[in-house]
Amino acid sequence: MKAIIQENYGDTNVLSLQDILTPTPKENEVLIRTNATSLHIGDWLIMKGKPFVLRMMMGLAKPKQRPGSDVAGVVEAVGSQVTTLKPGDEVFGWCKGGLAEYVCEDATHFIRKPKNVTFQQAASSITSAVTALHAVRDQAKIQPGQKVLVNGASGGVGPFAVQLAKIFGAEVAGVCSTRNTELVSSIGATRVFDYTKEDFTQSGQQYDFILDVAGSRTLSEYKRVLKPGGKVIPIGGPPKMSRVLGLHLRAMFSSYQSAPFVSYPNHEDLKLLGEWMEQEALTPVIDKVYPLHDTPNAFAYLGTGHARAKVVIVPSTP
Ligand SMILES: NC(=O)c1ccc[n+]([C@@H]2O[C@H](COP(=O)([O-])OP(=O)(O)OC[C@H]3O[C@@H](n4cnc5c(N)ncnc54)[C@H](OP(=O)(O)O)[C@@H]3O)[C@@H](O)[C@H]2O)c1
Known part of the structure; x- marks a missing residue:
């Protein structure tokens, strides 16, 4: 499969499209064929390796994992212990290495995509x-x-x-x-x-x-x-x-300001967001859509700090 690999920390030239093996789901995992991946500012910071303290978690010299986290797609295969999802289900959720044609991740990271929402919108509504x-x-x-x-x-x-x-x-x-x-x-x-x-x-x-x-x-x-x-x-x-x-x-x-916080996606909150999207109370907004091979340009646009709502990446056409 095609996937974006990050060889180092730095500018967008550390990202390249490569052929790697398609993963196989472990017993609690699902294999998803990715239809859309959205970027968030965390992806940009991991590319840059900044602030430096981030490298303590992500890997000192280069990131330990491939980039991309917020995806939507279709379940291709499930591990032997997975009972909540089945092949053909349309889902969205978070994973490691989401800038790839397929992702493998714990089944609890995914929920069913509301029917009235596109894959691109669903991928945009995570982190x-x-x-x-x-x-x-x-x-x-x-x-x-x-x-x-x-x-x-x-x-x-x-x-x-x-x-x-x-x-x-x-x-x-x-x-x-x-x-x-x-x-x-x-x-x-x-x-x-x-x-x-x-x-x-x-x-x-x-x-x-x-x-x-x-x-x-x-x-x-x-x-x-x-x-x-x-x-x-x-x-x-x-x-x-x-x-x-x-x-x-x-x-x-000061009683005028609370402390900064860090958020990570979780199953219950994604479910809630999915319900609001289904009721059309919440509408994800998408700015630009890039093919997978153009990921460096998508990161460059995100890095301007002036993207209008979400930037999405879709698999490249063959
Ligand atoms: N706490 C967490 O867990 C968490 C998670 C995700 C993100 N974040 C943080 O949230 C921040 C923003 O993330 P994002 O994805 O929304 O970034 P973004 O897509 O780059 O959006 C930046 C926003 O700030 C506006 N802006 C720029 N300069 C401004 C100014 N001088 N005055 C008022 N508004 C201004 C931009 O509007 P214009 O384009 O119209 O200028 C845009 O609406 C980042 O610092 C990120 O680290 C935190």
Whole structure:
């Protein structure tokens, strides 16, 4: 099968398309024929090997595993102990080495794809969507009627944060650049700030929560638009250890900001996201689709920090 191999840490030239053996499922695993793989910012950071501390987990000199994690496809074969899925099932979930024509992974990492959602949309609704869910439901614990602002509302995580905050009953405002304002209002933000033209921290509006995907402003600036008792939930921003440590310190000494968190997909949350997609309460948004052999260009686009929603990779045509 064809798969993307990462030989080293660095720029997109460390990624290459190669022929490798198609894996065989172990007793608890399923073999999936991949129809779509979506990228998230973690894939980019693993390619770069930054921040350096990441290499402690991923491999010091080069990554121990092939890149790509969020996939959707069709079950080809199941291991002897798998009873929940069968060949022909259309599924989505997370794995190691997802930038490949086939992936083999524990069956519990996959759930059935809602019929009304495409493979590309399903593949897009894994790591970024779960991160947004954890911010909205577990970190902010958003309640109906609360006012929420998503700073960085148009990238991988932002559109899920906007839509999920609405599902939990909030009135949502979003911040993005000019070319994305229409997208952000189309997914339910009732107020959209174009950060190239206006400063939301001077708007006079007040919010219960700022879901901070972009990490572009200081806590003192955010405080200007927080209601008394309001809080910033840090989701993203420049991946510098000094910044992350600063956020942890501020969380200890300020009631205006919670500590940064790291999200990983899990079966229960994917099921929940699948139900919302089935009910059409949640609509994944896709920006660009690249063939597998063009993966380096897909990574380069993601790395601009200005992809509009999700970037997807599909198997190359023969
Ligand atoms: N905690 C976790 O487990 C977890 C998981 C996934 C991601 N993350 C973090 O979340 C962050 C974003 O991820 P992503 O996939 O959404 O990234 P992304 O696709 O690159 O999106 C970045 C977003 O920020 C906006 N933006 C850029 N500059 C801005 C500014 N000055 N003011 C306001 N908005 C600005 C962009 O809008 P325009 O394109 O319109 O400029 C876009 O909406 C990353 O830092 C990542 O590390 C964390």
